[in-house]
């Protein structure tokens with residue numbers, strides 16, 4: 001993911017480094033190339049515009065152009081702005097004192113919610129918590145089976161319920177967690193293929209009924225430009241607290257990962273890069289920015 005962007009940026013920087021002194025024209029040309037590279041990686045156009053404007057202004061400052069190593073300073077500024085774009089500091093999952101703590105996952109169908117629910121449970125279990133998974137996706141019959149299979153694999157209890165009402169299942173699941181001494185519950189909810197009013201109403205109803213401590217939106221990193229509309233819709237409807245970026249191991253252009261923070265103001269908390277239970281990592285904006293710049 002983002003390898004092409006990485007290669008493009010490295011090419012632009014080595015061009016600058018080969019020049020020695022840099023003129024305003026050199027900076028302008030480099031910024032145009034950076035703009036194109038970001039757009040081709042599917043970063044949202046507004047995000048690109050603001051990013052390039054901020055970066056260019058800093059690069060055109062006299063202390064950069066007149067310095068002994070202008071190209072290196074440009075690289076540093078781009079790295080700094082990229083880190084800022086990705087959220088600057090790590091945004092760890094902090095559990096509140098309520099027991100059980102309630103984490104609700106939302107997102108489109110196929111985004112990787114069910115997989116992410118199990119991965120998060122696995123992670124919490126490794127951290128000595130006693131999680132419970134709630135199968136709140138009542139429309140996709142295979143979803144509860146899938147969660148059950150994953151729960152069995154990682155040794156985490158799954159509450160399935162037998163009704164068709166996701167609000168009731170969420171409530172009962174929390175009671176089940178209390179009865180079975182679980183300290184965190186993760187509610188998997190139903191998604192649809194596209195943003196849809198029923199899906200949002202259902203998520204709002206669950207939110208209102210169980211008052212989650214955290215709502216995390218699972219976003220497929222391969223979504224492309226449309227990712228902005230999707231996250232904006234969820235942000236407006238359920239006001240989530242953070243993002244789990246899934247499928248970071250894909251070979252798509254991955255610009256969504258660079259756009260969500262700026263578009264929603266919400267941090268990426270985890271990235272997932274595989275189907276195995278242990279493939280959920282805490283997201284580090286600085287490491288990601290450094291990796292992109294090579």
Ligand code: GDP
Nearest residue numbers: 109110111112113114115246247272273274275
């Ligand atoms: P849901 O509909 O949102 O619950 O999505 P699922 O959890 O069922 O995931 C949809 C598909 O994506 C499944 O085939 C998962 O195995 C796959 N998937 C989920 N997360 C990742 C990931 O990080 N990397 C890869 N390669 N596949 C993933």
